[in-house]
Amino acid sequence: METNAVEKTPVTLLGLGVMGGALARAWLTAGHPLTVWNRTPARATSLAAEGGRAADSAAEAVAASELVVVCLLDDASVGEALTGVDLAGKDLVNLTTSTPAQARARAEWAGGRGARYLDGGIMAVPPMIGVPEAGGYVFYSGSAELFERHRDTLAVPAATTYVGEDAGFAALHDVALLSAMYGMFAGAAHAFALIRREDIDPVAFAPLLADWLAAMAPAVRRTADQLRSGDYTKDVVSPLAMQVAGTPTFLSTAQQQGVSAELLTPYFELMRRRLSEGDGAEDLTGVIDLLAR
DSSP states (O other): OOTTGGGSOOEEEEOOSHHHHHHHHHHHHTTOOEEEEOSSHHHHHHHHTTTOEEOSSHHHHHHHOSEEEEOOSSHHHHHHHHTTOOOTTOEEEEOSOOOHHHHHHHHHHHHHTTOEEEEEEEESOGGGTTOGGGOOEEEEEEOHHHHHHHHHHHTTTSEEEEOOSSTTHHHHHHHHHHHHHHHHHHHHHHHHHHHTTSSOOHHHHHHHHHHHHHHHTTHHHHHHHHHHHOOTTTTOSSOHHHHHHHHHHHHHHHHHTTOOOTTTHHHHHHHHHHHHHSOTTSOTTHHHHHHTO
């Protein structure tokens, strides 16, 4: 630990699960005085052996620092842990995964108790925490003044990206990106299923799949540009009508390979609906309007 720890911003951390433990160790390594609390005391005890101070209660932990970071299981856990705790004058940073509505309600709840509030969405897995080159970062939303005050401290575990005064925006960005991730995982699962019973090595197939997904990823920028302009025919590479005409091949191939098409059919159905309502020369962007109705 650095010898100038007293000069670093003290941090209180509530929650020492896998992610919370990684956050704690990052602040300790950087020399921040750290007070920790966890519902299961043994986890706090182990952090105390590494230089943190274990509090006997959430109230005691909160009282120890102006900056209080919460990383618990869910929004309900936050409410339970902080029930009856004096938050007046505290800077509360909530890194618990939640919905945008929950984040906004929690910001109002914190303000009503005299605390300043930031919400966060962690775009990293625990091994990425404290490792700048790993590329992990955290979305923050809420008080811009509060974010600026603690920017350097918050950047210790992972890079920071501020996305607006609306406290729900960090959670919204978090879930939006993770939703896209699961869509990618779904497509990859279908691809592997197609080759599963063939004499094709999945390890040899994997780089082909990864490279193809990487090559297609920049298309999201074209989609964003079309959404902003409202012109879904701008810079189209593969028009909707042509893509819809090709969907039977994908469904037939799945059937022939003995693979369920349940991951593909909902999207293909949306494509067909958009074609029936729109312009066959446009991109796939119109599907977004069907989803957002």
